[in-house]
Amino acid sequence: MGLFTGLLTLPLAPVRSTMWIAEKLREQAELELYDESGIEAGLFELQAARERGDYDEHE
Numbered sequence: 001m002g003l004f005t006g007l008l009t010l011p012l013a014p015v016r017s018t019m020w021i022a023e024k025l026r027e028q029a030e031l032e033l034y035d036e037s038g039i040e041a042g043l044f045e046l047q048a049a050r051e052r053g054d055y056d057e058h059e
Helices: 003-008 010-033 036-052
Strands: none
16 A cells, blocks of 8 residues: 555544454354364263253253
């Protein structure tokens, strides 16, 4: 980006930085949502809780 273009678009910097942060948050949320290791850990924890008797089939 040239100096002139940079100066003209300077008022948009807060919008661009907000959009960049929103994109990074979306990427991280998708990584956590589809992370198989996290899902497996949750299932193992649930199975262990059922074996301890903390939960039954109906909960």
